[in-house]
Amino acid sequence: MLTRRHFLAASAASAALAGELFAAPKDSDTPSADLEKLGDIALREAKKSKATYCDIRIVRLRDQRVGLRLSPERGTNKTLAVPNVFEDSSFGFGVRVIVNGAWGFAASPVVTPEEIARITGEAVIIAKANASVQPKPVQLAPVKAYRTRWETPHDKDPLAIPMQEKLELLRAAAEEVKKNPRVFGGAATLNLRSEDKYFASSEGSSIQQLILQIYGNVNATAVDRAKGISRSRTYSPTQASAGWEYVPEMNLRENAGRIREEVVEHLSAPPVKPGKKDLVLLPSHLCLTVHESVAHPTELDRALGYEANYAGTSYITMDKIGKRIASEHCTFIGDRISPRALGTTGYDDEGVKATRFTIIDKGIFRNYQTTREQAHLVGDKESHGCCQADSWATVPFQRMPNVWLQAGPRETTLESLIAGIDDGVLIDGQGNYSIDQQRYNFQFGGDAFWEIKNGKKGNMISRVAYQGRTPDFWQSCDGTAGQAYWQQFGLTGDAKGEPTQINSISHGCSPTRFRNVNVLITD
Amino acid sequence: MLTRDEAQQLAKKLLGYSTFPECQVTITSWEQAYTRFANNGITTASFNLRNTVSIVSTREGRTGSYGVNDLDDASLKAAVKKAEELAAIAPPDPERLPAIGAQTFADTHDYDEATAVARAPQMIPHVKTIIDLAMKQKLVAAGLIERSHRVTAVANKNGLFGFHRAADSQLTTTIRMPDGSSSGWAGQPSTKLSEIDSARLGATASEKCLRWRKPQKIDPGNYTVLMEPTAAGDLVRLMAGAFSARETDEGRTFLSKRGGGTLLGEKVFPEFVTLRTDPFDPRQPALPWTNDLLPTRAISWIEKGVIANLAYDRYWANKTGKPATPGAGGRGGGGGFGFGAQGALTLEGGKASMDELIASVDRGLLITHFWYIRGVNQQTLQQTGLTRDGLFLIENGKITTPVMNFRFLESPVRLLKNTKMLGPAMRVRGLEGGMMIAPALVATDFPLPSISDAI
Numbered sequence: 006m007l008t009r010r011h012f013l014a015a016s017a018a019s020a021a022l023a024g025e026l027f028a029a030p031k032d033s034d035t036p037s038a039d040l041e042k043l044g045d046i047a048l049r050e051a052k053k054s055k056a057t058y059c060d061i062r063i064v065r066l067r068d069q070r071v072g073l074r075l076s077p078e079r080g081t082n083k084t085l086a087v088p089n090v091f092e093d094s095s096f097g098f099g100v101r102v103i104v105n106g107a108w109g110f111a112a113s114p115v116v117t118p119e120e121i122a123r124i125t126g127e128a129v130i131i132a133k134a135n136a137s138v139q140p141k142p143v144q145l146a147p148v149k150a151y152r153t154r155w156e157t158p159h160d161k162d163p164l165a166i167p168m169q170e171k172l173e174l175l176r177a178a179a180e181e182v183k184k185n186p187r188v189f190g191g192a193a194t195l196n197l198r199s200e201d202k203y204f205a206s207s208e209g210s211s212i213q214q215l216i217l218q219i220y221g222n223v224n225a226t227a228v229d230r231a232k233g234i235s236r237s238r239t240y241s242p243t244q245a246s247a248g249w250e251y252v253p254e255m256n257l258r259e260n261a262g263r264i265r266e267e268v269v270e271h272l273s274a275p276p277v278k279p280g281k282k283d284l285v286l287l288p289s290h291l292c293l294t295v296h297e298s299v300a301h302p303t304e305l306d307r308a309l310g311y312e313a314n315y316a317g318t319s320y321i322t323m324d325k326i327g328k329r330i331a332s333e334h335c336t337f338i339g340d341r342i343s344p345r346a347l348g349t350t351g352y353d354d355e356g357v358k359a360t361r362f363t364i365i366d367k368g369i370f371r372n373y374q375t376t377r378e379q380a381h382l383v384g385d386k387e388s389h390g391c392c393q394a395d396s397w398a399t400v401p402f403q404r405m406p407n408v409w410l411q412a413g414p415r416e417t418t419l420e421s422l423i424a425g426i427d428d429g430v431l432i433d434g435q436g437n438y439s440i441d442q443q444r445y446n447f448q449f450g451g452d453a454f455w456e457i458k459n460g461k462k463g464n465m466i467s468r469v470a471y472q473g474r475t476p477d478f479w480q481s482c483d484g485t486a487g488q489a490y491w492q493q494f495g496l497t498g499d500a501k502g503e504p505t506q507i508n509s510i511s512h513g514c515s516p517t518r519f520r521n522v523n524v525l526i527t528d
Numbered sequence: 529m530l531t532r533d534e535a536q537q538l539a540k541k542l543l544g545y546s547t548f549p550e551c552q553v554t555i556t557s558w559e560q561a562y563t564r565f566a567n568n569g570i571t572t573a574s575f576n577l578r579n580t581v582s583i584v585s586t587r588e589g590r591t592g593s594y595g596v597n598d599l600d601d602a603s604l605k606a607a608v609k610k611a612e613e614l615a616a617i618a619p620p621d622p623e624r625l626p627a628i629g630a631q632t633f634a635d636t637h638d639y640d641e642a643t644a645v646a647r648a649p650q651m652i653p654h655v656k657t658i659i660d661l662a663m664k665q666k667l668v669a670a671g672l673i674e675r676s677h678r679v680t681a682v683a684n685k686n687g688l689f690g691f692h693r694a695a696d697s698q699l700t701t702t703i704r705m706p707d708g709s710s711s712g713w714a715g716q717p718s719t720k721l722s723e724i725d726s727a728r729l730g731a732t733a734s735e736k737c738l739r740w741r742k743p744q745k746i747d748p749g750n751y752t753v754l755m756e757p758t759a760a761g762d763l764v765r766l767m768a769g770a771f772s773a774r775e776t777d778e779g780r781t782f783l784s785k786r787g788g789g790t791l792l793g794e795k796v797f798p799e800f801v802t803l804r805t806d807p808f809d810p811r812q813p814a815l816p817w818t819n820d821l822l823p824t825r826a827i828s829w830i831e832k833g834v835i836a837n838l839a840y841d842r843y844w845a846n847k848t849g850k851p852a853t854p855g856a857g858g859r860g861g862g863g864g865f866g867f868g869a870q871g872a873l874t875l876e877g878g879k880a881s882m883d884e885l886i887a888s889v890d891r892g893l894l895i896t897h898f899w900y901i902r903g904v905n906q907q908t909l910q911q912t913g914l915t916r917d918g919l920f921l922i923e924n925g926k927i928t929t930p931v932m933n934f935r936f937l938e939s940p941v942r943l944l945k946n947t948k949m950l951g952p953a954m955r956v957r958g959l960e961g962g963m964m965i966a967p968a969l970v971a972t973d974f975p976l977p978s979i980s981d982a983i
Contacts, residue, residue, distance in 0.1 A: 023598060078622070079777070079847050085622040093595035094607075112576035114597050131573045134648040134706055138655060140569040166619045176619075189778075230779045233786035235907055260545060276598040311566045313711070314702040317899070320981070322708075380871050398576040439900040439935075441914045445840045446935055446980035448912050450904060470904065470912075472935065499768070503672040505961065523975070528907035528939070 022116055023065040023096040027201035029213070034154055036203060036213035044205030046118050047100045050125040051207065058145065059125070060206040062354060063116060064397035065096045069164055072194040073175040075183045084183060086176065090168060097397040101124045104132035106142025112398040127398035146380035146387050148210030148357050149477060150220070155351025157217040158344065159248025163197040166249045171195055174257065175221075176266040181261035182225045187269045189228045189235070193257060196497075197223035218316045218347055218509060219251055220244035220497060223261045225268040230239075236467070238268035239452055240435060241289065244495025244511070245345040245351075267453055267465065274467040277454065279526045283429035284471060284519045285422050288492040290432045290451050291399070292512035296496055298475040299337055300408040300512065302444035303364050318440025320475065321370060323383070330370045331479035334517075336411040337365040338376055341390055346407040347495040348510035354401035357390040364408065368479075376403045393507040402502055407493070410514035413485035422484055422518040429457035430469055430524060436504035437470065437527075448472045450527065470525045478519060486515035529557050529644075529679045532691040539683035541601075542583065545608040548615065550586035550627045555579070559644075562674030563651050568659045573648065585611040586627070589620035589709055594918075614880040623843050630687040635824050636694070637810035643695040644677035645719040651675070654726035658701050661730040667737055669730070671701030675721050682821060688796050690821070694813035696722040698957055702917060703733040704983075705741065710930075711983050712736025713896055713917035715758065717957040719813060736896060736918035743930040745979060746921065752892030753974040754885050754922060761956035761966030762898040763911065764875050764941040767803070770909055770941075773838035777848070782908055782941050783835060795834045796821075797944050802876040803830040810962060811955045814872035817853065827852040846915075877967030878950030885951050885970050887925040892918040892970070894927060898936070909939040914980050916959075933983075934976035946971040 029037045051059030072089040098121060099112035109132025110125045127439050137181045175193035182191030198218040205211045222241040231237070240263070242255040286294065302319040306312055309323075321330060340349055341359035350359050355377050363371045373383055376392040393404035423431065434452025441447070456463040493513030501506055530538070535555055542553045550982040556579060563573040581604065582595045592614025596607040642650075651673045662669035675697040683689045700715035714732035718724055755763075770781040776790050783791045806826040807814035816824055822840045828836040837853060845852040886894070893915075901913035914935050951968035 022600075073619075086619060087621055087623050088591075088619050090591070090618045091593040091595070092610065092614060093582075095578075095580070095595075095597045097578070097597065108572055109572065110574045110576075112574070114577060114579055114599075127575050131575060131648060134652055135563070135570040135573050138565070138570045140567070140651060168614060171618070187906065200938050228779050230784075231787055233779065233784065233907075235780045307568070310668065310670065310704070310708070311571060313566060313668075313704055314564075314672060314700060314713075317982070318708060373841065398578050400572045400574050402572065437902045437904045438911060439902045439912045439914070441933065441935075441980040441982035442899050442916055443982035446914065446933075446978060448935060448937075474981065491701060504560070504562060506672065523978070525937070528908040528910035528935070 027065055035152055036154060036211050040203040040213060041205065041211055043116065043118065043121055044203065046121045047125045048205060048207050050122045051102050051129065054104065054126065054129040056102040056104045056129060058207055059100065060204065060355060061098055061100045062394070062397055063098040063203040065094065065201040065398065067164055067199040068093045069197040070194065071168065071171045071175060072192065073172065073179050074190065074192040076178045076190045080393050088172065090516065095396065098393065099397045099399070102132050102223060102400065103143050104129050105136035107132045107136035107139040108143060109135060110400045116410060126339040143375040143378055144381050146385065148208060148355070148377060148388070150213045151356060151358065154213045156215040159217055159250070161249035162219060163219055163249040164199055174252070174263045178223045178257040178261045181258050182223060182265045185265050185269060187227060188225050188265055189213045190226040191224065193223045194223065201376045204352065204354065204356055206356050212352050212356060214351050216246060216350060217248060218244070218246050220495060221255060223257050223264060225264050227268045229272050234272065236268055236271040238264040238271055240264045241434065243493060244347055244497060247345050247348050259513045270465045271467060274465040276468040277430065277466045277524060277526050279524055281521050282524045283426040283465050285426065285429065285431045285457065285516055286519065287431070287433045287516050288514050289434050289494055291514045291517055292494040293438055293496065294436050294449055295408055295410055295512045295514060296499070297438060297440045297477065298444055298447055300363070300405045302475070303373055303401055304405060305375050305379045306403045308373060309382060312501065316501045320443045320445050325370045328370055329368050330476055331365055332482045333367045334413060334482050334485055335365055335368050335479055338409045338411060339364050339389060339406040340409055341406045343407060346493055346511035347497065348407040353390040353392045354394050355392045357388045357392065360390050362389050373392040374403060374405055374471050379403060393508060395508060399506050404501065405499070405510055407511045410485065410517065412488040412491040412515045415487040417484055417486045419486055419490055419516045422486060422516055423457055423462055425518065426457045427459060430466070431455040431457055431462055432469070445474055446472070447475060466515065468527045470527050472523045472525060478522065479492065481520045481522065483518055483520055485517040490515040529559065529677060529693065530681070531796065535679065535681035535691050536689060539681055539689065542581065542604055542608060543683060545605050546585060546685065548585045548587045548612055550685060552584045552627065552682065554582040555681045557679045558676065560676045561647050561675065562672060563648065563655055564672050565655050565659065566670035568663055568669055570655060575647065575883065581607065583608050583611040585615045586624065587615055589624050590615045590618045591621055591624060592618055610970055625842050625846060627684050627686050628688060628821055631690070631817070631821065631823055633690045633816040634808065636692065636808055636816050638694040638719050638812060638813040639865060640695050643675050643697050643719065646675045646721050650721060654699055654724060657726040658730040661734060662703050665734055665738070666706065667703050667734055669701055669703050671699065673699045676853070679697050680815060682817065683843050688821060692815055695719060696813050697724060699724045699726060699729055701729055701733045703737045705737060708983055710737050710741040711917045712740060717955055717963055719810060738929040740918050743919070743932045746931050748977050748979060750973045750975050752889055752970065752972045754889055754892060754970050755896045755968060756896055757954050757966045757968050758897040758956040758958055759895045760875065760969045761964045762901060762958040762960065763943055764838045764966055765873055765962045765964045766909060766911060770871055771839045773840045774844040776838055780907060781785050790838065791835045793835060794836055797830055797833040798947060799833045800878055800950060801830055801833050801944050801947065802828060804828040804874050805872050806874055807872045809872060809874065809965065811965060814871055817977050820852060822852055822854060827854060873964040875953065875954030875966050876963065880949050880951050882951055882968060884928060885949055885968055886922055888949055888970055889922040890924060892922045893931065894922055897958060903958055904937065909941050910937065911939065912937045914982070933980040935978045935980055936974065936976050943971050943974065946973050948972060
């Protein structure tokens, strides 16, 4: 337990340890020697305790959140600009061991040699206790040993950019939103994350990584007091793993004017007429549908019942391997190597080199997402590199990679998809989303909706959601636009596991058409 | 974990580093131990420690916040400096009020030493009880047992200091048929690990699993429902944010009247509906201060069906000439659900037993709990989600048939308006993590528009 002595002992720890530990010559391709020394302590201690496996992650997370909200002041015509400037840093380590065939894990924020040795001992104690209720010993797929460094490709560290520059960017976007007096409130946010991570294992790996992420949005709210309704509209540019040089590409201000006018239109947009309709889903929206109805059900731990108590199991059971679960237009790839995607990394949290693999090939289910512990359960010789923890304090387990829906033929365009619809809806952005614990029944809303009539995009409509049954829905997909339309979007709050952990990944696709979907009217 | 004196010393040190007229520090130290199990074996277990120091510095209305978990003197000094640097370049916050002075925070009753220090020897026997029970019946158990111990301290340069420590625990289990053809769930949160009853939970989950085999398809539609306390809590807790006075005044909650004004003082719900916050109820942990650092106290939001209070934070109270509401949260945001009443929420129960509630239903559905609940409309609080782990048809006052899961599409506001009877209230914690004290309830006209094939 964290005694008073341990809590206060941190005061005696070497000052600014994290900054020094992760700093290294820019062109170095091996991890910091100091990190390797600390890692060795856990590995040696575990070996002494007869652990058959040990890994340690030393992690520093830094998170900067900047926001600016423009709201009307009560009783005046003034607009108040309410800023929010926050930065957070978290540094610690977690040790994982296998003893007597069972896992043990312990973690601490006090990164000192003595504490690493002590916490490794705690992990061993836990593993021994767990072994008494362990039906089969843990079996890990082989992995190569790496001694290397990896970084998100970047020119400028986003956290090093002056705060003033960030606030000015947000102010310009929020003010653009408020230019229409019918807009009640405007807001803009920017989140910048940096994760320094060191991994060492008893199988010889020593890996230092730096992962950077940037995301932000602009939001507009409009209120009609007479009718008693409020509507919002959000522009969320691609959430990216990148340096500050990506920020101008987010075009926050450039899109603020568009959402300003659309939120006002949304406020008076007529409600949808519910019924069976065809849908064209834009990438900003479909990314979430892919996430919930394809990426989650192809997690092997779900399929095998390991998440039964919370996240659930999966409709894609083992007997579905090699079977059709979607139309021939649907090829899905698991990927941890593509540039700028949030789930892209050099190595996962058990030292497996990042890779890409086919999940669904032209509608036929091929592969689950796996970790080293799971590979043998589906007859694979190696892991697909999908092991991740959201912090130094949490246990790494199976998390999804980026999942892409491959683009369709070049001649398929957004316009050609719309042209093939008599009565349908075009959906942009994310709204409400909910799916059952086996990923069959889902309901998705959106951020903005347009009627499609007789092959043409019409006016905005409101109060739209669609419900479906996942296998039927993906079988009803009859076209996806070509590569020129393909876009990736990141999701930064993917929750799974108990206690819940958060994951950030990207999903990419082109505008895609679905036939005969059940469209509802909501409040 | 930190004692009150040690937390006060650490806070004093941090405030001593501050060069700004206003500085507020929040120190948390959190220790957690848990064991997960699935497929009748332990899968992972962890023991972890976390601490954070958050510094909020303000000068001339400009505020910067910095959080850090390195507790050495150099890192703490650097963190205070960083917060001041952020504040110096932040624009002035026109909604900021001056820091408040010393407050008296009452003691809450949510710390149990045995729970705070429990480890594997106290938790694994519960896991074994459930797995043994499942295996005896040829069923498959999964679940989680966890306990946490949290210390929180707040202080500012005006002499305010608050200290709070709490322990909490929970055991949840899902028991399934080996072929995945049925599933039952049971869970119990408790501030005292000694009160966790694994034998009862295992028996409840396995009985539900066995009883729910071969669920029948019945037509989607509006049904009378009997929600078990966890199911009722899953939905009712989502009303808390809507009591934000600011968002209500701005026309953005279900308590806003069309054309202006609010429903404060009006009877909106049946006579027997009382919804309140009680931070001193020993059954659930709660901080003794609000986000604005005012002392909390028990407060009713709905009293016998009447809207009794709205939640005024310091800014909105100041703006409207009303007193700030103890039990309210911080400032409202610019388009979300806002931050109104939060924590230690209680929907008062009634006198009917579970058997009496079942007997009161001519034709309806018994719901164990819900899953993946998400807001559809921020204003009406319409939600969607799904039933899970045990759904049964009640006919002529008796449970008769297991039925397939449904998606629902409904607001807890309409749910409470349609509520006819309440059972005894107990502490519940849903799969989405929210907790409150809630009773079983019977309500009419609950919309279940589509079937889910999920087990």
